[in-house]
Amino acid sequence: MSSSTITPWVVGNWKMNPMQADAFQLIEEFKQLLQQQEIPSERCHIGVAPTLIALTNIQAQLKDANRTIFTVAQDLSKVSGTGAYTGEVSAELLRDSQIAFVLIGHSERRELFGDDAETVKAKLHNALNADLKVIYCVGESLEQREQGVAEQVVLQQICDIASVVKTEQWQNIVIAYEPIWAIGTGKTASPADAQAMHVKIREGLKQITTWGANIAILYGGSVKAENAVELAACPDINGALVGGASLNAQSFYQIASAFAQK
Ligand code: PEP
Numbered sequence: 001m002s003s004s005t006i007t008p009w010v011v012g013n014w015k016m017n018p019m020q021a022d023a024f025q026l027i028e029e030f031k032q033l034l035q036q037q038e039i040p041s042e043r044c045h046i047g048v049a050p051t052l053i054a055l056t057n058i059q060a061q062l063k064d065a066n067r068t069i070f071t072v073a074q075d076l077s078k079v080s081g082t083g084a085y086t087g088e089v090s091a092e093l094l095r096d097s098q099i100a101f102v103l104i105g106h107s108e109r110r111e112l113f114g115d116d117a118e119t120v121k122a123k124l125h126n127a128l129n130a131d132l133k134v135i136y137c138v139g140e141s142l143e144q145r146e147q148g149v150a151e152q153v154v155l156q157q158i159c160d161i162a163s164v165v166k167t168e169q170w171q172n173i174v175i176a177y178e179p180i181w182a183i184g185t186g187k188t189a190s191p192a193d194a195q196a197m198h199v200k201i202r203e204g205l206k207q208i209t210t211w212g213a214n215i216a217i218l219y220g221g222s223v224k225a226e227n228a229v230e231l232a233a234c235p236d237i238n239g240a241l242v243g244g245a246s247l248n249a250q251s252f253y254q255i256a257s258a259f260a261q262k
Contacts (some may be wrong), residue, residue: 004075006216008232008259009174009239011047011072012246013103013220022055024061029249031065037257040067044239044260047072048246049103052089056097072101072135075109078122080129091130098238102127103241105137105157107180116159133172135241136161137220138201142181150179154197155204162208170211174218176241177201182221184243191230191237194219221247227249228258 010035027048039046047070049060057073075086094102104123109115115123127134138157140150154177164171177197179189189197198217206212219231220241231237239259245251 002207005164006238007042007045007215008262009047009071009135009218010256010259011049011176011218011239012252013049013074013106013241013243014051015074015108015243016051020057023050023058026247026249027058027137029060030069030253031062033249034046034066039253039256039260041067042178044256044262045070045103046256049074050059055099070102071099073099073252074103074106076102076104076123076127076132078119078126080126088119091126091132095130095132097133100158101133101135102178103135103137107137107139107178107183110178117157118168121161121164123257124161124180128165128169129165129174131172131210133174135174135176135218137176137178137241139178139180139183139221140169145179145181149255151200154201158201158204158208165209167209167211169248170209170215173200174216174239175205176218178220178241185221186222186232188222191227194231195234195236198234198238202236223255225248225254228255232258 013191049072055071073094076094077090079085079088080090081092093165099163105120124134138154140153144150144153182189201217205215216238218239218241219237223240223242224245242255
């Protein structure tokens with residue numbers, strides 16, 4: 001499979017947004033846009049990652065969409081199963097609520113909530129062992145980019161997880177390359193820079209796993225309707241993880257549409 005034959009993914013990361021009524025409206029508008037002009041599931045996988053409290057409501061609301069839209073958890077516990085862990089939600093509890101996807105390693109979790117490499121590995125191990133599919137986020141800081149170590153940092157983040165992913169589990173992983181300096185800042189990596197990093201990630205994945213050629217590698221960092229076509233045109237960018245622009249139904253639709261035409 002060449003990178004261009006991987007079905008693209010467009011996933012909206014809602015972060016700690018929006019209020020319930022706005023979330024309801026956003027999904028209704030998005031479903032209507034899909035109704036007016038379909039984006040076939042085989043052209044682009046689409047997912048949304050609402051807050052934990054909204055996950056099952058949004059999942060129910062998406063049931064009558066004219067295509068599959070996955071509901072994605074933004075995080076999960078480093079502890080598995082059930083038990084006395086106040087405030088935590090495990091992989092098994094997500095699975096029990098039919099949530100089949102989870103984001104792991106988002107830079108906001110790494111930077112603001114102390115998710116170090118060990119924590120990320122534990123979360124990934126739990127998610128994969130509960131048969132969840134994982135969108136694993138990697139990315140360098142501005143300082144690391146300026147020091148010329150961006151590639152090294154990103155490849156290390158990928159190597160970090162190699163010890164916990166069993167051979168057959170690689171097919172349940174999607175990578176999201178999100179340079180930290182481009183998240184929520186309005187600064188997008190240039191398509192050429194993003195493409196170059198995606199090539200390196202692909203090379204790294206191929207060395208780690210025989211599934212390496214098939215893994216979707218998404219770009220994230222200020223993706224919007226205005227830059228989606230250009231990013232989608234890059235041969236090794238297999239989709240987008242979208243923050244801010246996913247809170248607007250029209251923008252999110254246009255981004256998905258751009259990748260569906262890839
Ligand atoms: C993100 O949080 O994953 C993200 C890419 O955010 P934004 O699109 O707002 O930069």
